[in-house]
Amino acid sequence: MLKKVISAPEKWSVFRKQLVLEMEKVGLNSISLVIILSFFVGAVVSIQTAFNMTNPLLPSYLVGLASRDSLILEFSPTMISLILAGKVGSSIASEIGSMRVTEQIDALEIMGINSASFLILPKIIAAVLFFPFLIIMSMGIGMIGAWVGGLSADVTTADFMYGLKYDFRAFYITYAIVKTIFFAFIISSVSAYFGYHTKGGAIAVGKSSTTAVVSSSILILLFNYLLTDIILS
Amino acid sequence: MIEIQNIEKHFGNNHVLKNVSFIFEKGKTNLIIGESGSGKTTLIKILIGLHNINSGTVLFDGVDFNAIKTKQQRILRQEIGMLFQGGALYDYMTVEENNMFPLSMFTEKTEQEKLERVNFCLKRVNLEEKNNLMPSELSGGMTKRVAIARAIVMQPKYLLCDEPNSGLDPKTAIIIDNLIQEITIEYNITTIVNTHDMNSVMEIGENIAFINKGEIWWTGDKDGLLNSDNKELNDFVFASELFKRLKR
Numbered sequence: 001m002l003k004k005v006i007s008a009p010e011k012w013s014v015f016r017k018q019l020v021l022e023m024e025k026v027g028l029n030s031i032s033l034v035i036i037l038s039f040f041v042g043a044v045v046s047i048q049t050a051f052n053m054t055n056p057l058l059p060s061y062l063v064g065l066a067s068r069d070s071l072i073l074e075f076s077p078t079m080i081s082l083i084l085a086g087k088v089g090s091s092i093a094s095e096i097g098s099m100r101v102t103e104q105i106d107a108l109e110i111m112g113i114n115s116a117s118f119l120i121l122p123k124i125i126a127a128v129l130f131f132p133f134l135i136i137m138s139m140g141i142g143m144i145g146a147w148v149g150g151l152s153a154d155v156t157t158a159d160f161m162y163g164l165k166y167d168f169r170a171f172y173i174t175y176a177i178v179k180t181i182f183f184a185f186i187i188s189s190v191s192a193y194f195g196y197h198t199k200g201g202a203i204a205v206g207k208s209s210t211t212a213v214v215s216s217s218i219l220i221l222l223f224n225y226l227l228t229d230i231i232l233s
Numbered sequence: 234m235i236e237i238q239n240i241e242k243h244f245g246n247n248h249v250l251k252n253v254s255f256i257f258e259k260g261k262t263n264l265i266i267g268e269s270g271s272g273k274t275t276l277i278k279i280l281i282g283l284h285n286i287n288s289g290t291v292l293f294d295g296v297d298f299n300a301i302k303t304k305q306q307r308i309l310r311q312e313i314g315m316l317f318q319g320g321a322l323y324d325y326m327t328v329e330e331n332n333m334f335p336l337s338m339f340t341e342k343t344e345q346e347k348l349e350r351v352n353f354c355l356k357r358v359n360l361e362e363k364n365n366l367m368p369s370e371l372s373g374g375m376t377k378r379v380a381i382a383r384a385i386v387m388q389p390k391y392l393l394c395d396e397p398n399s400g401l402d403p404k405t406a407i408i409i410d411n412l413i414q415e416i417t418i419e420y421n422i423t424t425i426v427n428t429h430d431m432n433s434v435m436e437i438g439e440n441i442a443f444i445n446k447g448e449i450w451w452t453g454d455k456d457g458l459l460n461s462d463n464k465e466l467n468d469f470v471f472a473s474e475l476f477k478r479l480k481r
Contacts (some may be wrong), residue, residue, distance in 0.1 A: 011338055103321040110281050110315045123301035227408050 001193065005124070016135035019120040026088050026123060026188070027130030032136070033087060034080060038071075038138040041079070042145025045070050045150075047161075050153035061067040063155045064163020067146035076138040077176040078224050081183035084131065085216040089191035092123055093212035096195030105196070122191040124185060128167070131184035132177045139176070175231050182227060183220050190216045234259045234389060235423050240289035242275055242447075248300050249275050251447045253289070257425050258394065259422060262414050263439045265427045267444035268469060273427045276444065280425065281313060282306055293391065311339055314384030316394040316413075320376040322368040322383070328355070329364035332383050337372060339387065353383040358412060374405035378412070392417065392424040398433055410436040434458065443469065 009015035048066040053062060096119055101104050109117040143164065150160045191212040198208040235257040242250040242462060249272050257263040264271050278284045280291060282298060291298040293309060299351060301309070322331050332351040336342055343357045344352070355361060358378040363371075371379060384392060394413060398406035403479050417424040428434065434441065438455035451466045452457075 014337055094293060098324075102319055102324075103317045104323055106283055107317060107321040107323075109283065110310055110313060111338065112310035114307075141411065 001116060001196075004114060004222075005120045005192075007114060007117050009117060009121070010113060014120065015118075018118070019126060019135065020217050022122040022126035023130055025091070026126045027134060030084060030087060030134060031171060032085070034134050034138050035141050036078065037080065037083060038141040039145035039148075041075055042071060042142030043149030044148035045075065045142075045146075046146035046155070047153050050155055059159070060155045061159040061163035061166060063150050063153065064146070064160040065166050066163075067150070067165050068143060068168070071139055071142040071146065072172045072176055076135045076142060077179040078170065078220065080094065080138045081131070081180060081187065081218055083219055084214050085183075085187045085191075085220060088127065089187045089213050089216045090209045092188060093189035093195035093198075093209040096120070096192055097195075097198035097208040100196065100198045101201055101205060106147055116196060119194065121193055122189045122190070127184040127188035128181055131187075132180050135176060135180045136173075139173075178182070178231065179224065179227050186219045186223065187216045190219060234289075234294055235425065236292040237276075237280070238286065238292070240276070240279060242272075242279060242284065243287050243289045246264040249447050250279070250286075253444070253447070253449055255442045255449060257423055258440050258475065259423045260418065260421045261439040262417050262424045262426055263320060263440045263442070264438045265425065265442050265444060266429060266432060266434055266438075266469070271444045272447040273429075273444055274395060277393055277425065277427045280391060281310070281315060285335050295419040311335075311387060312390045314387065314392045316377070316380050316384050316392070316397055318396040318399050321335050321369070322371075322376060322379055324368045326368075327364065327380050328360070328366050328368070328371070331368070331379060332386050335383065335387050350386060351382075354386045355379075357385070357416070358382045374402075374409065377405075377409050379400065381409070381412060381416070382474035385420070388420065390422055394424070394426045395427075396427060398428065398430045400407070402430060406432060407436060413437065434470075445469070 006125070046063050049066045050060070050063045053060070096105075099119070105115045105119070108118060147157065147160050151157070194212040195206045198204050236255075240250050240253040240255050253272075253276065265276060267273050275284060279286055286299065293312075296309065298306060298309065323334065326334065329348075329351055332354060333347050336347045336350060340347070350359070351364070353390060355363065358381050360375065360378050360382065363375070363379075368376060368379070392413070397413060398407050401409065410433050413424060413426060416422070426437065427435065437456055438458065441453055441455065441458060442449050443451040443463075445465050451463045453461065458466070461467065
C-alpha cells in the first residue's frame with residue numbers, strides 16, 4: 001500500500017490545494033491545543049521540580065534547567081505527539097473511514113484517481129512538515145509556562161533564565177525534531193491505513209479510529225525508546 | 234457497448250456469480266434486476282473493476298478491462314460515470330466543487346470553462362443556483378441529481394447506476410429514472426442501472442437481465458417481462474399486490 005501512496009500525484013495543482021487543506025486540518029487546527037497543554041504542563045513541571053528540591057544546597061536555577069531538558073527531550077516531542085495521535089490520528093482515520101463506508105473512495109477510484117495517494121500522501125507530508133513547528137512552539141510555550149510556575153514556587157526570573165541557558169546543547173533540539181518527524185509519519189500513515197481499510201458502517205469507523213489511536217500510540221512509545229537508544233546512547 | 238462473458242466470482246466458498254454473460258447495449262438503459270443478495274452489486278462492481286473476477290471477460294467496446302495495465306484501466310475509468318446508491322458526493326466540497334473536481338483532475342480547461350461545464354450539467358439535472366450548497370444541505374433526490382451531474386460532467390461513454398432510486402419517494406424516483414434515460418439517449422451512451430425497483434423497470438427497462446442466485450435467468454425488455462412464464466422472474470416481479478393485479 002505504501003507504494004501506492006508514495007506515487008506521483010495525478011495533477012500537481014490539485015495536490016498543492018490538498019496539501020494546503022491538510023496543513024490547516026493537521027497543523028493549524030492543533031495550535032491552540034498545543035499551546036494550552038504546553039503552557040500548563042510546563043508550569044506543573046517547574047512547580048514539581050521546585051517542590052522536590054528539598055536540599056538547600058541545590059541551586060534554584062536547577063528548576064529552569066530541569067524544566068528545559070524535560071520539555072525539550074521528552075514532553076514536547078513525545079507527549080505532544082501522543083496527544084496529537086489522539087486528535088489528528090482519530091480525525092484522519094475517521095475522515096478516511098467515513099469516505100470508505102460512504103463509497104467516496106470508490107468514486108475516486110472509478111474516476112481513475114489513485115485514491116490512496118490522493119487522500120493519504122498530502123496528510124503524511126502535511127504532518128511531517130508541520131509537526132516539527134508545533135513541537136518547537138510547544139517547547140517555547142512550555143518554557144514560558146515553566147517560568148510562570150517557577151515564579152509561584154519562589155524561583156526568581158534571573159535564576160530561572162540562568163538555568164534555561166545553563167549547559168544548553170542545541171543537539172537536544174535536533175534529537176527532538178528527528179523524533180517528531182518519525183512520530184508524525186507514524187501518526188499520519190498508521191491512522192490513514194486503518195481508515196482506508198475500514199469495512200462496514202458507522203461502528204466500523206469508530207473502531208478504526210480507536211485502533212488507529214492505540215496503534216499509533218504504541219508505535220510512538222516503541223520508536224521513542226529505539227530512537228533514544230540509537231541517538232543518545 | 235459493454236459485454237460480459239462467462240463471469241465467475243467467488244467470495245471464499247460463496248459462489249456469487251456463475252457463468253454470467255450479457256451484452257449491455259449502447260444508447261439504451263440496460264437494467265440488472267434481481268433480489269437483494271442475488272449478485273447485482275457484485276456484478277456492477279466487477280464492471281468498474283472494484284472487484285476482481287475469478288474468470289471471464291469484461292469488454293468495453295471490445296477492450297478487455299482485466300487484460301490492460303492499471304494505468305490504462307485508469308484512463309478507461311475516466312470514460313465511466315458512476316452513480317452510487319448514496320450519491321458518494323465528497324462531503325467537504327460544495328455542489329460546484331464536487332462537479333468541478335473531475336474536470337480539475339483530468340482536463341486543462343480554464344476556471345471559466347470548467348464553471349460553464351459545471352453549470353451546464355447542473356442545469357441539465359434541474360439544479361441551477363445550487364452551486365454553493367454542501368452535500369449535507371441536499372435532499373435525497375437533490376443528492377442523486379448532483380451525483381448524476383458529476384457522473385456526466387466528463388461526458389462519459391458509459392454510465393453505471395447502482396440502485397439510483399433507493400431511499401427516494403416514487404415521484405422523485407420517476408424524475409431520476411427519466412433523467413437517466415434522457416441522458417442515455419441524448420449522449421448515446423451505454424447505461425447500466427442496477428435496481429430491484431419494479432417502477433424503474435416499467436419506466437425505463439429497455440434491455441433487462443434478471444439475476445437470481447448469481448445466474449442470469451431471463452433477459453428481455455419490459456413488455457417481455459410482463460408476459461414471461463419464467464417462474465422465478467414472476468415470483469420476483471409480481472411479489473407485490475399492485476403488480477399481481479397488473480398481471481391479472
